[in-house]
Amino acid sequence: MHLLSNPLRDYAWGSTTAIAELLGRKASGRPEAELWIGAHQDAPSRPVGAADGETLASLIAANPVAALGAESVEAFGPRLPYLVKVLAAASPLSLQVHPRLDQAKAGFAAEEAAGVARSAPHRNYKDDNHKPEMIFALTRFEALSGFRRPAEAAALFERLTPIVAGSPAAEVTEQVAELLRTPREDEALSAAFARLIAGGEDVRACVDAVAAAIATSTHARSDDAALATVAHLAAAYPSDPGALISLMLNRVTLSPGEALYLPAGNVHAYLEGLGIEVMAASDNVLRGGLTPKHVDIPELLRTVAFAASAVPMVGPQESELGQELYRPPFTEFQLQRIDVPADGRDAREPVPIAQAGAVVVLVVGGSLTLDTPKGDLALTRGESAFIPDSEAPALAHAGPEGVLAFAVTTGLGAASGLD
Numbered sequence: 001m002h003l004l005s006n007p008l009r010d011y012a013w014g015s016t017t018a019i020a021e022l023l024g025r026k027a028s029g030r031p032e033a034e035l036w037i038g039a040h041q042d043a044p045s046r047p048v049g050a051a052d053g054e055t056l057a058s059l060i061a062a063n064p065v066a067a068l069g070a071e072s073v074e075a076f077g078p079r080l081p082y083l084v085k086v087l088a089a090a091s092p093l094s095l096q097v098h099p100r101l102d103q104a105k106a107g108f109a110a111e112e113a114a115g116v117a118r119s120a121p122h123r124n125y126k127d128d129n130h131k132p133e134m135i136f137a138l139t140r141f142e143a144l145s146g147f148r149r150p151a152e153a154a155a156l157f158e159r160l161t162p163i164v165a166g167s168p169a170a171e172v173t174e175q176v177a178e179l180l181r182t183p184r185e186d187e188a189l190s191a192a193f194a195r196l197i198a199g200g201e202d203v204r205a206c207v208d209a210v211a212a213a214i215a216t217s218t219h220a221r222s223d224d225a226a227l228a229t230v231a232h233l234a235a236a237y238p239s240d241p242g243a244l245i246s247l248m249l250n251r252v253t254l255s256p257g258e259a260l261y262l263p264a265g266n267v268h269a270y271l272e273g274l275g276i277e278v279m280a281a282s283d284n285v286l287r288g289g290l291t292p293k294h295v296d297i298p299e300l301l302r303t304v305a306f307a308a309s310a311v312p313m314v315g316p317q318e319s320e321l322g323q324e325l326y327r328p329p330f331t332e333f334q335l336q337r338i339d340v341p342a343d344g345r346d347a348r349e350p351v352p353i354a355q356a357g358a359v360v361v362l363v364v365g366g367s368l369t370l371d372t373p374k375g376d377l378a379l380t381r382g383e384s385a386f387i388p389d390s391e392a393p394a395l396a397h398a399g400p401e402g403v404l405a406f407a408v409t410t411g412l413g414a415a416s417g418l419d
């Protein structure tokens, strides 16, 4: 097992305090958006005490089968198939969508063949992998995810029309509402989305007019989450069509302990909150607004799944010891929550770590000792570890003050060791 040192990403939308408070460390004073725990090439974790230049990625590369297990190497290649993040959003992230595996493979190959530099700002596909994700809320967590029924979205745009009546903005809201009333739902969603994302001058002016009108109107109640979100997004990204596109999406508030997964084609944005995010090891993001970065509209329209969907929540499965497993419908990862209260009757029962390949463990409260046939490793709040496949099975012994920790492994097999 290896105690890890993990890189912080300082994206501007990050909270300056949330990650430091969660992990019991000193805040840097700058935005701390994401803590990355994994072996991603851009910012790999490092085993504490490792030689200069050694990272979790190089440790895995030195002996992939011992680190990951043969089944994981067979399924995902000789690399850690997932990346774990602690994510702290103080302001909204970009509206985005992730490609299917076949789209990522084709898109990556096409950009390689065309000689587009991997670091080029207009490059769409950084690698040839898909990027399914899951977010587990540690605090109240606000997000947009997937399309609502077009009729519901149409009703929202129809509420906007009277509050901007007489201005050119009303023509845009009326037109989008009409597109959303197209009889076929997929056509309705794609026509309205395409109209907005094209972001002509009329759309950009409409965003600002609508935001201003919502702020002052008595017709648009300020407690209406969908309309309040438009104003909030337009304040952060003036004139950005993504603010109006948000009306077409499900507005989600996760309570602590709730989790949501994002399949390929799902248009989503994280708005605010602290969570544990797990994803396949990929960087393939197509942005669709709420960003100053490159938006490739044709590629975006090919990638978005134009179908209304319920919010894809992931409920936990419980093991006999009362520990919870969140298993989204992807094989790359699953998340185990290990929650042992200070004086709970289970406090002395070790908790089996669900393991199917390599495991990453993060402690966010209390302490635990990981116990494998190859040795022990004690972790306190804020500390994390890598358990190679070759050291399974692992048990977690909670410290006297209890523990709240998360363990991520692949979703291959039945995750032996849980029951």
Ligand SMILES: [Zn+2]
Residues within 6 Å of the ligand: 096, 097, 098, 133, 262, 268
């Ligand atoms: Zn995403």
